[in-house]
Every structure is written in C-alpha cells, then in structure tokens.
Amino acid sequence: MNYGFIGAGNMATAMIKGLIYAGIDSKNIYVSSPHSAAKLAANLHIQAADSETIAKKCDIVIIAFLPNQLRTLGNSLNLDGKIVISVLAQVTIADLDEVFPTAFNVRSLPNINSAIGKGSTALAFSKRLNEGQIEVVQNYWHLLGTTSVLDEQHFAIFSAIAGSGPAFVLKFIDALTQAGINNGLDGESAAAIAASTVAGTTETLQKSNSDAVTLMNNVASPGGSTRAGLDNFEQNDFDTIVNSAINATVNHKHT
Ligand SMILES: NC(=O)c1ccc[n+]([C@@H]2O[C@H](COP(=O)([O-])OP(=O)(O)OC[C@H]3O[C@@H](n4cnc5c(N)ncnc54)[C@H](OP(=O)(O)O)[C@@H]3O)[C@@H](O)[C@H]2O)c1
Structure with a gap:
C-alpha cells in the first residue's frame, strides 16, 4: 500500500x-x-x-x-x-x-x-x-x-474537543505545574510531575471499565484532602469554565 x-x-x-x-x-x-x-x-x-x-x-x-x-x-x-x-x-x-x-x-x-x-x-x-x-x-x-x-454537523464540536482539546489539556497541565511551583517545587520537577500524572490518569481511565466521575470519586474519600480540592473546583464553577471555553471555540468565526 x-x-x-x-x-x-x-x-x-x-x-x-x-x-x-x-x-x-x-x-x-x-x-x-x-x-x-x-x-x-x-x-x-x-x-x-x-x-x-x-x-x-x-x-x-x-x-x-x-x-x-x-x-x-x-x-x-x-x-x-x-x-x-x-x-x-x-x-x-x-x-x-x-x-x-x-x-x-x-x-x-x-x-x-x-x-x-x-x-x-x-x-x-x-x-x-x-x-x-x-x-x-x-x-x-x-x-x-x-x-x-x-x-458532518458534529465536526465543529469534535474539532473543539479533539482538535483544540490538546491545547486545553496542556493549559490544565500548565496550571498544575504553576501550582506546584507556587508551593515550592522547582519548575522542571513540577512540569514532569504534572505531565506524568495526566498521562497516567488517562491510561488508568482507558484501561478501566469505569467512567471519569466514578474513578474521580474513588480517589476522593469523603472528608479527605482530594475531596477538599474537588469541592473547591465546584465552588469556582470549573465545569462552567470548560463548557464556556468549548462554546467559544465552536462559535468562533474565522476572519
Ligand atoms: N495543523 C493542525 O493541527 C490541523 C488539524 C486538523 C486539520 N488541519 C488542516 O490541515 C490542512 C493543512 O494544515 P497545516 O497546519 O498543515 O498547514 P501548513 O503547515 O500551512 O501546510 C500547508 C501546506 O500546503 C502546501 N501547499 C501549498 N500549495 C500547494 C500546492 N500547489 N501543491 C501541494 N501543496 C501545496 C504547502 O506547501 P509548501 O510548504 O511547500 O509551501 C504546505 O506544506 C489545512 O487544510 C487544515 O485545515 C490542520
């Protein structure tokens, strides 16, 4: 071929x-x-x-x-x-x-x-x-x-999630990295830890028979530190931020 x-x-x-x-x-x-x-x-x-x-x-x-x-x-x-x-x-x-x-x-x-x-x-x-x-x-x-x-009508949303999505995931990795630096890690270590955590988590999800929310709740025991972090995401409307970014991408008009 x-x-x-x-x-x-x-x-x-x-x-x-x-x-x-x-x-x-x-x-x-x-x-x-x-x-x-x-x-x-x-x-x-x-x-x-x-x-x-x-x-x-x-x-x-x-x-x-x-x-x-x-x-x-x-x-x-x-x-x-x-x-x-x-x-x-x-x-x-x-x-x-x-x-x-x-x-x-x-x-x-x-x-x-x-x-x-x-x-x-x-x-x-x-x-x-x-x-x-x-x-x-x-x-x-x-x-x-x-x-x-x-x-074909779904290519625009696919483009936002899969085409632009790598940039959004990289944005999240950078935010994790910056949080690591703000708490005393050196930049190189923080970047490596953030990237391998995202890569490993994606593989764990793909190899499981479960969905993202179930696995997330497995990691976050009630009253624990992970749950405190997730609650903070909720208070700051993380899902709304992501949804709004995807909508901005879908609705963007090329000039
Ligand atoms: N980049 C992405 O992430 C991405 C994702 C999905 C879809 N796409 C689509 O992929 C296409 C290419 O995007 P790109 O980012 O690769 O653009 P690009 O880097 O600007 O490449 C465009 C290519 O077209 C070639 N070209 C121009 N005139 C030509 C001719 N007469 N005959 C043959 N080739 C010619 C250019 O050749 P020379 O370099 O020799 O001038 C260049 O290699 C676009 O239609 C885009 O919508 C891109």
Whole structure:
C-alpha cells in the first residue's frame, strides 16, 4: 500500500511521522508540495514526488493543503478512482464530491497526537465508498490512533474537543505545574510531575471499565484532602469554565 500526501505542512508532517512510528516503510510514503516536500522527504527518508506521480503510484491520496486552495489546486489534480482523504477544515463531503467527482472522498479531522499513534480522528464518508474502501480508510487512520464516524454537523464540536482539546489539556497541565511551583517545587520537577500524572490518569481511565466521575470519586474519600480540592473546583464553577471555553471555540468565526 502506497500513501501519497499533497501538502507537506504541520498536519501532513504529523501524519507521516505517525505512519513511520507505526512501522510503515518510508519507501511507501510519497509527498508533494512546492517548497517543503523535498526537505521533509530528505529528513524522514520518504519519497518527494509531483502530484501526477502520487496519483499514479498511491492507493490513498491524503490532501493536506489549505482549505481555500481546494478549488484552484483540486481542479488541477487528476485523482480519478483514488481514495481521497481530506484533512481540510470545514471542507464538506459535498465540496469534495464536486471537486473530485470521480474519486472516493473522505472528510477527516485529525489532531496533533496522530504523530505518535495516539490521534483522535473524526471521519465522514462520501456515499460512493463501498465497505471495502471504508475498511481501507479505517485501517489507515487506525495506524494513527482512534476514529469516530460522525455526522458532518458534529465536526465543529469534535474539532473543539479533539482538535483544540490538546491545547486545553496542556493549559490544565500548565496550571498544575504553576501550582506546584507556587508551593515550592522547582519548575522542571513540577512540569514532569504534572505531565506524568495526566498521562497516567488517562491510561488508568482507558484501561478501566469505569467512567471519569466514578474513578474521580474513588480517589476522593469523603472528608479527605482530594475531596477538599474537588469541592473547591465546584465552588469556582470549573465545569462552567470548560463548557464556556468549548462554546467559544465552536462559535468562533474565522476572519
Ligand atoms: N495543523 C493542525 O493541527 C490541523 C488539524 C486538523 C486539520 N488541519 C488542516 O490541515 C490542512 C493543512 O494544515 P497545516 O497546519 O498543515 O498547514 P501548513 O503547515 O500551512 O501546510 C500547508 C501546506 O500546503 C502546501 N501547499 C501549498 N500549495 C500547494 C500546492 N500547489 N501543491 C501541494 N501543496 C501545496 C504547502 O506547501 P509548501 O510548504 O511547500 O509551501 C504546505 O506544506 C489545512 O487544510 C487544515 O485545515 C490542520
């Protein structure tokens, strides 16, 4: 299976690193872009190629240029019969089916964790794909993490939670770090303790058959110090703060 990327920026780089991390042979990965592709190919030992070569050699073509380039750039590409996976934000299946009328189009929304095989990706499929093609697409994304097949109307909330979410989790890790520093820890130790606590807790949750609230209450015995901290979160309306940040993200209008 050959994987071809058109666009060589941040998102393409994250996916390519994820494929290599998952053990895909770098000779099966192709990339095309006007400026960055050659350097990226040299750094990651993948193949730089023009888009015609990619269309010829690759089974899956991932488009990862900017959304406003869809029509100009898309109309110059011949992706007849290819599975085309778009990561272009806000570009719908209808847009893709219009620009690539003879391709099998997939809308996807990955996040930065794809680079280490821990991505979370939303997927929506054109009606043209058959079950076998959907499986090929799922197999691609499972190399990079987990997937959720969603109605396109839910891509905005997915984007806020999974796309922007890493920044929000990092904000929380930084707040834990600062609290550690305020209470006498050195910065490096505080940062390491906060990050490993969040990473370990996430893994504990994923490996349990439980939910976040049940596990949280298991950690916080009545009258104990953890419960005092959680009560303080409640008094300061932590859930409202998070909900409001997610709503601000969903409702943000790009200028
Ligand atoms: N960054 C994220 O976290 C993220 C998350 C989800 C979705 N996305 C989506 O992913 C897409 C790429 O985002 P990004 O952050 O990776 O942007 P980026 O770093 O600015 O990369 C854009 C890429 O498009 C390439 N490009 C421009 N003209 C081209 C052409 N004629 N042929 C082929 N490639 C061309 C550029 O090539 P040169 O570098 O050679 O000029 C560049 O590598 C966007 O549509 C965005 O909505 C991004």
